[in-house]
Every structure is written in structure tokens, then in C-alpha cells.
Amino acid sequence: xxxxxxxxxxxxxxxxxxxxxxxxxxxxxxxxxxxxxxxxxxxxxxxxxxxxxxxxxxxxxxxxxxxxxxxxxxxxxxxxxxxxxxxxxxxxxxxxxxxxxxxxxxxxxxxxxxxxxxxxxxxxxxxxxxxxxxxxxxxxxxxxxxxxxxxxxxxxxxxxxxxxxxxxxxxxxxxxxxxxxxxxxxxxxxxxxxxxxxxxxxxxxxxxxxxxxxxxxxxxxxxxx
Numbered sequence: 001x002x003x004x005x006x007x008x009x010x011x012x013x014x015x016x017x018x019x020x021x022x023x024x025x026x027x028x029x030x031x032x033x034x035x036x037x038x039x040x041x042x043x044x045x046x047x048x049x050x051x052x053x054x055x056x057x058x059x060x061x062x063x064x065x066x067x068x069x070x071x072x073x074x075x076x077x078x079x080x081x082x083x084x085x086x087x088x089x090x091x092x093x094x095x096x097x098x099x100x101x102x103x104x105x106x107x108x109x110x111x112x113x114x115x116x117x118x119x120x121x122x123x124x125x126x127x128x129x130x131x132x133x134x135x136x137x138x139x140x141x142x143x144x145x146x147x148x149x150x151x152x153x154x155x156x157x158x159x160x161x162x163x164x165x166x167x168x169x170x171x172x173x174x175x176x177x178x179x180x181x182x183x184x185x186x187x188x189x190x191x192x193x194x195x196x197x198x199x200x201x202x203x204x205x206x207x208x209x210x211x212x213x214x215x216x217x218x219x220x221x222x223x224x225x
Contacts, residue, residue, distance in 0.1 A: 013045055015053045019067050022060060026104050036060070062115050065108060070117035072097050078127020084207055090125060091150050091203050095157075102158035109151045132210070134217055142210060149206050157195050 011017065021042050026034050036057055040047040054060040073093050076086055098105040113122045129143035130136060156162075177184040189198070 013043065013049055013053070015063065018043065018050055018053055018060070019063055022064060023068075023101065023104060026064075027101055030103050031107055061107065064104065065111050065113070066115045066117040068097060068101065068104065068108060069113065069115075069121050073121050075121050076124040076128050078124055079131055083128055083132060084211070086128060087125075087146070087207065088203065094150050095154055095199060098154040098158050105154065106159055109155055133214055134210075138213075142213070146206055146210075149202055153199055153202055157199065162190065162192065162195075 018039070022034070022039055025039055025042055029038070034057075036047045036050050040050055043050070050060070054063060074089060076090065097108070101108075111118075113119065126140065126143055129146070130139040132139055132142070134142060171180070173184070188194070
């Protein structure tokens with residue numbers, strides 16, 4: 001009698017393997033369609049096996065936040081030395097995450113970052129802004145404003161304007177140029193190949209503004225709070 005084919009040993013289920021598969025599935029199918037049932041199918045296991053490690057979908061998403069921020073973001077020591085270069089690095093790391101994981105980034109960008117590893121990162125970056133020399137309140141408000149630019153620009157780049165809905169009947173190019181010349185002239189700067197340069201321009205504008213505010217504070221023209 002012919003022997004039955006040997007069974008291939010199944011790769012053990014671990015939190016790390018579940019997280020990696022979840023991130024891959026989210027990018028392939030989108031966050032809206034993500035479920036533990038589909039994830040179990042990817043891992044060739046029962047959904048209850050995933051719940052053994054993560055009690056709910058929410059717990060799993062929290063773990064993904066910690067995994068991405070903990071592994072792909074640099075934790076800054078909360079002091080202001082060489083602050084501009086350090087904050088530039090943070091901004092570019094966020095952009096790298098957004099481009100690598102656009103579907104998960106849509107969730108990460110609005111998460112409160114109150115998971116353990118995310119809090120370590122958040123504590124460091126807030127500390128840099130608090131100790132710039134702008135004063136307590138202004139330093140924190142500056143951090144928030146900077147965050148608005150970074151998150152807003154990256155959400156726009158990965159899921160917003162260039163990828164959003166458009167009218168069913170677009171205005172023909174010739175009519176656009178004749179009636180809406182400013183829109184037509186700006187069009188070439190909206191192309192995908194211009195996105196990185198636009199991001200870098202906005203980053204420079206934001207950091208130049210902080211530089212000016214610091215100079216005004218040091219000269220006594222800005223109010224410390």
C-alpha cells in the first residue's frame with residue numbers, strides 16, 4: 001500500500017506572527033474589511049486561537065499601534081539640543097510609515113497613542129517641544145500645531161485629495177484653462193511626483209516658523225507662557 005503523504009508541521013501561532021499577518025492583511029484589503037475571521041483564514045487557524053492572544057479586535061489593533069510605533073519610530077530624549085534635525089527626522093519617519101502602511105496609517109494618525117510603547121515615544125517628542133524655550137503652554141501648543149501639519153498632510157497624501165472622489169463629468173482641460181486659470185496653473189504641482197517636495201516644503205515652513213518664534217522669545221518680543 002502507498003504511504004500517506006507526511007503532514008507538514010504548521011508554523012506555531014505567536015503574537016508576533018499574528019501581528020505581522022494582520023498588518024499585511026490590512027494593507028491588502030483595507031482596514032474597513034479587516035476582521036479576526038479573515039485573519040484566522042490567513043493564518044489557517046480558528047478565530048478563537050487569535051482571541052487566546054488578543055481578547056478582541058481592539059486589543060489587536062492596540063498591539064499593532066505599539067508594534068509600528070515601537071519598531072519604526074525613534075524615541076527622542078526630552079531635551080532641545082539640535083531640536084530641528086531631530087524633529088525633521090520624526091516627520092520623515094511618520095511619512096515613511098504612511099507610505100509603507102497607508103491603510104493602517106489612517107487608523108494610527110487618529111489614535112490617541114496611549115498604548116505603552118506609543119506613550120514612550122509621545123513622551124519624548126512632547127518633551128522636546130516643551131523644552132524648546134517657548135514656555136510651557138506655547139511649547140505644547142506648538143507640538144499640537146506641528147502634529148496637525150504632519151498628520152493632515154500624510155492623510156491627504158495617502159488617502160485624501162489625490163485619491164478622493166471626483167465629479168462624474170470633469171471640466172475639459174481647455175475650459176479649465178480659460179475659466180479657472182489659477183486651478184489649471186496649479187495642477188502640475190498636485191501630481192504624485194510632487195508630493196515629497198511639497199511635504200518637505202511644508203516641513204521647512206513649519207520649522208522656520210518655530211525658529212522665528214524662538215528668536216522673538218529670546219529677544220523679549222515673544223511672550224512666555
